[in-house]
Amino acid sequence: MTITPNPLLDLTGKIALINGGSRGIGLSIAKAFAANGAHVIIASRKQEACNQAVAAIVAAGGSAQAHACHIGDTAQIEALFAAIGEQHGRLDILVNNAAANPYQGPIVETSLSVYEKTMDVNVRGYFFSCVHGTRLMALHGAGGSIINVASVNGIMPGMGQGIYSVSKAAVLSMTLAFAQECIGSGIRVNALVPGPTETRFAAPVLQDPEAMQALLPRLPMGRLGQPDEMAGAALYLASSASSYTNGASITVDGGFLLA
Ligand SMILES: NC(=O)c1ccc[n+]([C@@H]2O[C@H](COP(=O)([O-])OP(=O)(O)OC[C@H]3O[C@@H](n4cnc5c(N)ncnc54)[C@H](OP(=O)(O)O)[C@@H]3O)[C@@H](O)[C@H]2O)c1
Numbered sequence: 444m445t446i447t448p449n450p451l452l453d454l455t456g457k458i459a460l461i462n463g464g465s466r467g468i469g470l471s472i473a474k475a476f477a478a479n480g481a482h483v484i485i486a487s488r489k490q491e492a493c494n495q496a497v498a499a500i501v502a503a504g505g506s507a508q509a510h511a512c513h514i515g516d517t518a519q520i521e522a523l524f525a526a527i528g529e530q531h532g533r534l535d536i537l538v539n540n541a542a543a544n545p546y547q548g549p550i551v552e553t554s555l556s557v558y559e560k561t562m563d564v565n566v567r568g569y570f571f572s573c574v575h576g577t578r579l580m581a582l583h584g585a586g587g588s589i590i591n592v593a594s595v596n597g598i599m600p601g602m603g604q605g606i607y608s609v610s611k612a613a614v615l616s617m618t619l620a621f622a623q624e625c626i627g628s629g630i631r632v633n634a635l636v637p638g639p640t641e642t643r644f645a646a647p648v649l650q651d652p653e654a655m656q657a658l659l660p661r662l663p664m665g666r667l668g669q670p671d672e673m674a675g676a677a678l679y680l681a682s683s684a685s686s687y688t689n690g691a692s693i694t695v696d697g698g699f700l701l702a
Pocket residue numbers: 462463464465466467468469486487488489490492493512513514515539540541542543564592593594595636637638639640641642643644645670
């Protein structure tokens with residue numbers, strides 16, 4: 444028997460865009476894709492943060508480039524996909540991962556500005572990234588994989604996280620809608636559904652002893668997830684290992700939804 448690296452997970456020659464790729468879950472996903480041969484495009488609001496992520500990937504022997512893009516701004520999304528089309532002429536993998544969660548509190552006190560910020564980034568940003576991503580994938584004709592990073596809150600709303608939870612439920616619905624309509628172009632669309640994960644995004648909970656005290660008993664594994672623990676499912680969804688997986692939501696939550 445000869446042992447060879449698993450070709451099912453090989454991303455050599457693939458162009459992958461990860462928005463929100465400069466830190467946390469997005470950076471872990473970008474590193475995993477690069478380690479498996481993809482050229483990764485790291486996007487987030489801050490160019491410098493993207494540059495740093497790219498430098499770390501390149502120093503480790505990977506191939507990467509940075510592109511600042513605020514996904515709450517549709518003109519910036521259009522410009523990003525136009526630049527990728529011009530430079531690479533293709534896109535094989537899109538990870539929609541950047542998100543906003545500006546408000547923790549009673550849902551009935553949600554302000555219009557909080558509502559708009561959350562929906563502009565988490566719903567409109569993902570939606571039009573899917574639109575432009577599928578167009579670019581279809582143009583090249585080689586199919587592709589879109590991974591929308593949702594949240595367990597999209598399945599079971601988090602207390603005091605009403606509008607964020609609503610936006611993540613929309614991400615799950617959007618995943619099904621694009622999966623249904625894009626499969627004719629060979630594009631698969633799936634969702635990755637993380638549970639509580641130790642990143643800057645979770646800081647309002649991590650830094651609040653009362654919130655942590657309430658959360659810990661609800662974690663069946665007795666701990667939060669780590670960003671690197673999200674990368675395996677993303678790699679599966681990006682690669683040909685998942686060639687028959689479409690419209691699926693893969694929960695990576697240590698059993699959180701069971702508790
Ligand atoms: N951490 C958790 O407990 C948890 C649980 C369930 C689901 N999730 C989901 O996992 C995803 C990643 O979260 P994370 O925990 O890894 O967060 P994180 O560590 O805070 O990273 C967020 C990333 O998104 C970028 N970003 C934020 N707003 C953006 C915008 N408007 N446009 C473009 N980029 C933006 C940030 O960079 P810049 O600041 O440079 O823009 C950063 O690269 C999110 O979709 C989140 O909803 C997280």
